[in-house]
Every structure is written in C-alpha cells, then in structure tokens.
Amino acid sequence: MIKIQVDMALCQHYGQCVFEAPNVFHLNDDDKLEYLAEADDSERDNVEAAVDVCPMQAIRIVE
Amino acid sequence: MSAPVVIVGAAMGGLRTAEALRRAGYAGALTVIGDEVHAPYNRPPLSKDVLSTVVSHEAVAFPARAATADVDWMLGTRVTSVDLDAHTIVTDDGTVLPWRALVIATGLRPRRLQLPPIAGRHSVRTLDDAMALRGELVPGARVVLAGSGFIGCEVAATARKLGCEVTVVSPSVEPIVRPLGRLLATELRRRHEAHGVSFRLGRTIAQLDGGNRLDEVVLDDGEILPADVLVEAIGSDCNTGWLASTDLDLRDGVLADPAMRAISIDGRVRDDVYVVGDIARFPNLMFDDVPRRVEHWNIPTDTGKRAGSVLGAWLADDGTYAEVAAQRFTPMPAFWSNQFEVSLQAYGLPGLADPDGIRILAGDIAAEVIVGYFRGERLVAVVGLGLKAALLPYREQIAAGVG
Ligand SMILES: Cc1cc2nc3c(=O)[nH]c(=O)nc-3n(C[C@H](O)[C@H](O)[C@H](O)COP(=O)(O)OP(=O)(O)OC[C@H]3O[C@@H](n4cnc5c(N)ncnc54)[C@H](O)[C@@H]3O)c2cc1C
Ligand code: SF4
Numbered sequence: 001m002i003k004i005q006v007d008m009a010l011c012q013h014y015g016q017c018v019f020e021a022p023n024v025f026h027l028n029d030d031d032k033l034e035y036l037a038e039a040d041d042s043e044r045d046n047v048e049a050a051v052d053v054c055p056m057q058a059i060r061i062v063e
Numbered sequence: 064m065s066a067p068v069v070i071v072g073a074a075m076g077g078l079r080t081a082e083a084l085r086r087a088g089y090a091g092a093l094t095v096i097g098d099e100v101h102a103p104y105n106r107p108p109l110s111k112d113v114l115s116t117v118v119s120h121e122a123v124a125f126p127a128r129a130a131t132a133d134v135d136w137m138l139g140t141r142v143t144s145v146d147l148d149a150h151t152i153v154t155d156d157g158t159v160l161p162w163r164a165l166v167i168a169t170g171l172r173p174r175r176l177q178l179p180p181i182a183g184r185h186s187v188r189t190l191d192d193a194m195a196l197r198g199e200l201v202p203g204a205r206v207v208l209a210g211s212g213f214i215g216c217e218v219a220a221t222a223r224k225l226g227c228e229v230t231v232v233s234p235s236v237e238p239i240v241r242p243l244g245r246l247l248a249t250e251l252r253r254r255h256e257a258h259g260v261s262f263r264l265g266r267t268i269a270q271l272d273g274g275n276r277l278d279e280v281v282l283d284d285g286e287i288l289p290a291d292v293l294v295e296a297i298g299s300d301c302n303t304g305w306l307a308s309t310d311l312d313l314r315d316g317v318l319a320d321p322a323m324r325a326i327s328i329d330g331r332v333r334d335d336v337y338v339v340g341d342i343a344r345f346p347n348l349m350f351d352d353v354p355r356r357v358e359h360w361n362i363p364t365d366t367g368k369r370a371g372s373v374l375g376a377w378l379a380d381d382g383t384y385a386e387v388a389a390q391r392f393t394p395m396p397a398f399w400s401n402q403f404e405v406s407l408q409a410y411g412l413p414g415l416a417d418p419d420g421i422r423i424l425a426g427d428i429a430a431e432v433i434v435g436y437f438r439g440e441r442l443v444a445v446v447g448l449g450l451k452a453a454l455l456p457y458r459e460q461i462a463a464g465v466g
Contacts, residue, residue, distance in 0.1 A: 015454075027451060060126070
C-alpha cells in the first residue's frame with residue numbers, strides 16, 4: 001500500500017491529479033477534491049505522475 | 064568510463080528529464096548544471112501566494128526523489144559555450160566538460176525596459192528576484208507594473224493585497240488580451256479595477272526619474288506616476304546565448320521534433336541533443352504540425368519525461384530507440400492563474416482560435432464562466448473562471464479534436 005497526503009490548505013481543486021490517477025483523485029460536484037489516503041502499490045506510478053502535475057505541489061506520497 | 068549525460072538548466076525541465084532518464088533505466092553518470100544557486104523549485108507561486116507571504120526556497124522547492132540522489136548537481140555554474148562536434152561544454156570558470164548526450168533546459172529570462180538602471184526596478188523570474196521584490200511590497204508603497212500579461216497581473220493583484228497602490232502600464236488594449244482574447248480580458252480588468260488596481264492601457268514607459276532610487280515613472284503621453292517600485296513583466300527572451308556557435312535552429316528557442324530531439328538549421332535531427340521546457344519549439348500533433356514554444360507549467364514536465372524516455376532508449380542501445388522515438392507525443396497544454404478571488408484555469412492553446420471563434424460555453428462572465436476557443440468547428444482551448452469540475456470534460460474534447 002502507498003499512503004497519500006494532500007495539503008488541503010494548498011490545494012486549489014484544479015483537478016490535474018484526476019487525469020493522472022483517476023482511481024485515487026476525484027473532483028466532486030462542489031468542485032472540491034476528494035482522494036483516497038491509501039492506495040494499492042499498482043497506483044504508485046500514477047500517483048507519482050499526479051505529484052508532478054499538481055500546480056500547487058500539494059500532493060505527497062508518505063513513505 | 065563514458066562521459067556523463069549533461070543537462071544544462073537546473074529547474075523544472077532539467078529535473079524532470081533527469082528523473083525520467085533514471086526511470087528509463089539509464090544508470091550512468093548524470094550531471095545537471097544550473098546558474099542559479101538553488102536546487103530546482105516551482106516558479107508560479109513567486110508571483111502569487113508565496114509572494115504575499117514568506118518567500119523562501121523551502122516554500123517552493125520540488126521534493127527530491129531517491130532516483131536522482133546520485134545526480135551530480137553543479138549549481139551556481141553557468142555554461143558559456145558548447146561544441147557539438149567535440150561533445151564538450153565550457154563553464155564560466157573555464158572548465159571544459161565532455162558529454163555523451165546533452166539536454167538543453169535553459170528556459171527564459173525576463174525582457175527588461177531599455178532604460179537606465181535605478182534602485183527600485185525589479186523583474187520576477189527567479190527566487191532571488193522574488194525575495195528582492197517581496198521586501199519592497201510594503202503597505203502604501205507605490206508600485207508600477209510594466210506589462211499586463213499573466214505575471215504582470217498576478218504581481219499587481221498580490222501587491223494590492225499587500226496594501227500597495229498599484230498601476231499597470233501596458234501598450235495593449237486590455238490586460239492578458241493576447242493569450243485570452245477580448246472577452247475574458249475585459250472582465251479580468253474589471254475585476255482588477257474593482258480591487259483598486261489602476262490601468263494605463265495603450266501606454267508605454269518613457270522615462271524613470273529619481274535620485275538614489277526611483278521616485279517617478281513618466282509615460283509616453285507625459286503623465287507622471289509617483290512610484291517607489293517598478294516591476295517589469297514585459298515578456299521573456301530565450302536563454303540560447305551559450306548555443307550561438309552551434310548549427311542548431313535557434314529561431315525562437317531551439318527547434319525540436321516530437322521526440323524532443325534538437326534539429327539543426329539544415330534539418331538534421333540529432334540523436335544526442337534534446338530540448339525541454341519553455342525553450343523548446345516543437346510540433347504538437349494534437350493541433351497541427353507547426354512547431355511552437357509553449358510557456359506553460361506542464362510543458363517542462365511533459366517534455367522532460369518525453370526527452371528522458373527517448374534519450375534513455377538511445378543510451379540503452381537495446382533496439383527500442385526507433386519505436387520509443389516514434390510514439391505519439393501530444394501533451395495537453397494546461398495553465399492556471401490566481402488574481403484576487405479569480406481562479407483561472409485553461410486547457411489547450413487559446414491563441415489558435417479564429418478572431419471570431421471565442422464564445423461562452425457555460426456560466427456567466429461576471430461570475431463563474433467557461434469560455435471556448437474555436438478554430439473552425441474545432442475546440443482548441445477552454446478557459447474557466449471557477450467551474451473547475453465542469454471544465455474537465457472539455458479537456459477530452461480538445462484532445463479528441465472535436466468541435
Ligand atoms: C513568476 C512566474 C509565474 C508563473 N506562473 C505560471 C502559472 O501560473 N501557470 C503556468 O502555466 N506557468 C507559469 N509560469 C511559467 C512556468 O513557471 C515556466 O513554464 C517554467 O518555469 C519553465 O521551466 P523550464 O525548466 O523550462 O525553464 P526555467 O524555469 O526558465 O529554467 C531554466 C534554468 O536554466 C538556467 N540557465 C539559463 N541559462 C543557463 C546557462 N547558460 N547555464 C546554466 N544554467 C542556465 C536558468 O537560470 C534557470 O534556472 C510562471 C513563471 C514565472 C517566472
Ligand atoms: S492537482 Fe493539486 S491542486 Fe489540483 S486538485 Fe489535485 S491536489 Fe489539488
């Protein structure tokens with residue numbers, strides 16, 4: 001399992017992460033980010049890509 | 064031992080290329096040379112949230128990854144020239160370094176007004192620039208912005224938030240009109256004015272007056288603006304000086320193919336020289352085959368990953384190179400901007416739209432809105448003010464090339 005943290009004080013709900021890891025990140029109908037705090041190891045590459053594309057650099061994988 | 068892969072430019076594009084090279088399996092020597100003293104960091108906050116609080120490297124640094132722990136970072140070092148035949152570069156202390164493959168990631172530098180130096184003049188590209196400017200944005204300071212593009216308008220909004228008196232001077236008819244078109248530009252100006260930012264549009268700066276430091280900015284129509292601080296955000300130039308003696312195609316950045324391989328003036332594609340980030344002029348077949356430079360934040364990451372995987376395959380010499388280089392590469396241009404309460408987000412290339420091809424797709428221009436940019440029937444870009452979730456499906460439409 002990998003652990004994921006998003007700094008919600010930084011997150012601007014842009015949803016770029018949604019395209020890289022749709023199984024982990026999601027924008028709800030109120031334009032707010034929802035995400036899984038834990039995901040399967042098979043999601044690691046996608047979440048790494050989400051880390052790269054987040055404009056606010058708000059996403060961390062906690063090792 | 065063979066010579067290292069050398070990446071010139073230690074910012075986002077250089078970092079992402081280094082990471083991608085390691086991901087592609089290249090385990091050999093890797094050197095990243097950059098003239099800034101700071102490890103790679105994120106620039107956008109330097110005109111936005113970070114400029115309004117505490118500007119520090121910690122606040123903007125990209126997290127270091129284990130995969131690039133063994134990279135040789137030569138920071139505070141400028142490359143002055145390169146010899147593509149001898150496979151060498153020269154740094155500012157005269158050192159000659161050999162390379163096996165070269166990555167060009169030297170980005171842009173801000174263009175400056177052709178006026179005499181005086182204390183109080185600023186630009187915003189680097190962390191050091193932002194630190195110097197931050198100290199001067201005190202409540203009551205009279206701040207003049209030269210230029211009304213994204214960075215100019217963002218700094219204007221931030222300075223206003225910090226209690227400065229802000230005037231934007233620009234030859235344009237509206238702020239940010241070139242990238243966004245008239246419809247949104249007019250609305251953004253209205254919102255800035257509602258927050259107390261003044262505009263002098265259709266004007267340029269003719270003269271700077273003051274003793275030890277700036278006191279007045281004189282416009283071309285003779286108007287005098289009292290000023291403590293002048294921030295110049297009038298566009299950028301490509302850092303290609305160190306490539307001047309090469310035969311690479313340097314007309315507007317450095318020309319590359321969709322595999323991010325550099326192309327010489329006679330059209331030859333190089334297997335050993337790559338171009339990434341703001342400085343790369345490359346065709347994006349999502350739209351057409353015209354090479355363009357795209358100064359958006361996602362481009363250094365997308366082109367860096369692309370260059371890293373193609374170069375990685377070339378270095379591996381395992382028979383996959385031709386196949387990897389031929390893969391389709393059509394990164395979706397994406398950018399955003401925060402100015403006061405406005406949260407703007409865009410996908411695609413609005414600049415490709417027909418003059419009459421800009422229309423509202425959803426919402427209300429005075430509140431939250433999605434504006435579509437069409438070339439013929441085809442949607443080439445969308446820009447949203449708010450309406451973030453509703454914007455996402457348009458991204459697929461742009462990528463699919465449908466109207
Ligand atoms: C203030 C600001 C706000 C921005 N906001 C946004 C935004 O909201 N949204 C968006 O989409 N984009 C934004 N951008 C644009 C985005 O930051 C750039 O697209 C991105 O930084 C480009 O990265 P790069 O690695 O290609 O080039 P750069 O970041 O320019 O890096 C090039 C590096 O190479 C170094 N270098 C140059 N010449 C040499 C040499 N000869 N030898 C050694 N080193 C050299 C430079 O010093 C620099 O460190 C903003 C940019 C700025 C400056
Ligand atoms: S990309 Fe970053 S800022 Fe955007 S929604 Fe995801 S975590 Fe938030």
